[in-house]
Amino acid sequence: MKNILVTGGAGFIGSNFVKYILENYNYYIINLDALTYAGNLENLKDLEEDFRYTFVKGDIRDREMVRQLFSKYSIDTVVNFAAESHVDRSITDPEVFLTTNIIGTQTLLDVAKDHWKLKPGDKYNREFKTGFKFLQVSTDEVYGSLGKEGIFTEKTPLSPNSPYSASKASADMVVRAYHETFGLPVNITRCSNNYGPYQFPEKLIPLIINNSNHNKSLPVYGDGLQIRDWLHVKDHCRGIDSVLHKGAIGEVYNIGGNNEKANIEIVKLILENLHKPETLITFVEDRPGHDRRYAIDNTKITTQLGWCPSYTFEQGIGETIQWYLDNEEWLAKVTSGEYLNYYSKMY
Numbered sequence: 001m002k003n004i005l006v007t008g009g010a011g012f013i014g015s016n017f018v019k020y021i022l023e024n025y026n027y028y029i030i031n032l033d034a035l036t037y038a039g040n041l042e043n044l045k046d047l048e049e050d051f052r053y054t055f056v057k058g059d060i061r062d063r064e065m066v067r068q069l070f071s072k073y074s075i076d077t078v079v080n081f082a083a084e085s086h087v088d089r090s091i092t093d094p095e096v097f098l099t100t101n102i103i104g105t106q107t108l109l110d111v112a113k114d115h116w117k118l119k120p121g122d123k124y125n126r127e128f129k130t131g132f133k134f135l136q137v138s139t140d141e142v143y144g145s146l147g148k149e150g151i152f153t154e155k156t157p158l159s160p161n162s163p164y165s166a167s168k169a170s171a172d173m174v175v176r177a178y179h180e181t182f183g184l185p186v187n188i189t190r191c192s193n194n195y196g197p198y199q200f201p202e203k204l205i206p207l208i209i210n211n212s213n214h215n216k217s218l219p220v221y222g223d224g225l226q227i228r229d230w231l232h233v234k235d236h237c238r239g240i241d242s243v244l245h246k247g248a249i250g251e252v253y254n255i256g257g258n259n260e261k262a263n264i265e266i267v268k269l270i271l272e273n274l275h276k277p278e279t280l281i282t283f284v285e286d287r288p289g290h291d292r293r294y295a296i297d298n299t300k301i302t303t304q305l306g307w308c309p310s311y312t313f314e315q316g317i318g319e320t321i322q323w324y325l326d327n328e329e330w331l332a333k334v335t336s337g338e339y340l341n342y343y344s345k346m347y
Contacts, residue, residue: 008082222286224264256296
């Protein structure tokens with residue numbers, strides 16, 4: 001049985017991944033999460049009685065606490081979702097992004113290296129130790145922005161344009177360095193924009209669904225023609241699973257949904273589904289450093305590991321809209337100050 005440390009497992013993608021793994025494998029999961037604003041235990045309430053699941057409240061920058069977890073649970077696998085991830089917040093408060101996303105990742109790498117008894121030169125002295133893996137979950141934003149043509153491949157130079165994406169690119173480079181220097185068995189995945197259940201409602205799709213449902217103004221940056229490639233979170237979890245079990249050590253894998261959509265197109269699609277007027281749309285001043293277009297080439301993971309997205313965007317967005325309509329109680333809880341205060345006192 002694998003003992004997997006999932007960091008940031010109470011967040012949007014992390015919580016979906018925890019559920020996916022426990023549904024498909026007999027593994028033991030230790031979920032380490034600091035429970036900041038976007039980490040919600042409501043996402044995993046149905047797992048509280050599962051003996052294979054343990055939640056620990058803590059910060060990945062806390063070296064001694066991380067070391068104790070590795071020792072207590074004999075961690076052999078790390079899947080690192082833990083990150084400050086909202087671009088707007090990174091512009092107003094960059095420091096927490098840099099310390100969490102870079103120093104936090106380095107702390108995890110250091111403890112893994114020591115616990116797995118790796119040392120400088122191990123990559124060149126022997127084969128990688130089997131049974132261990134550190135998987136860094138990253139983002140296509142590390143590649144920067146595309147023009148009207150082109151697509152991000154794993155060989156595209158990193159060119160981040162926001163404090164958030166710069167912190168993620170830096171973390172990726174630290175992961176690579178620990179692989180090259182110490183022989184740490186690593187993979188890096190870079191995904192396109194995720195959507196689906198349990199996403200914190202400051203992000204585009206849940207924000208538009210929630211505001212539309214309550215006839216509130218829909219803020220759209222600039223002209224709304226920024227293009228993103230959209231990936232259903234369950235397809236992302238399947239992609240991470242493929243890399244975790246079949247990915248070649250040291251390799252980077254792009255996970256993309258082949259669904260390029262302009263932001264304004266998504267807003268109008270949601271309005272159409274909810275039978276709401278486009279007069280709710282309000283164009284607001286664009287944010288600094290707003291990348292114009294992302295597009296992911298997923299050829300490597302599809303040809304080498306056999307993964308491919310199963311959701312069409314039309315199917316996925318329909319299910320997502322319905323999920324938020326059916327879970328307004330969850331939405332109210334995760335956005336309430338009472339919820340955040342409650343869990344900060346519990347753990």
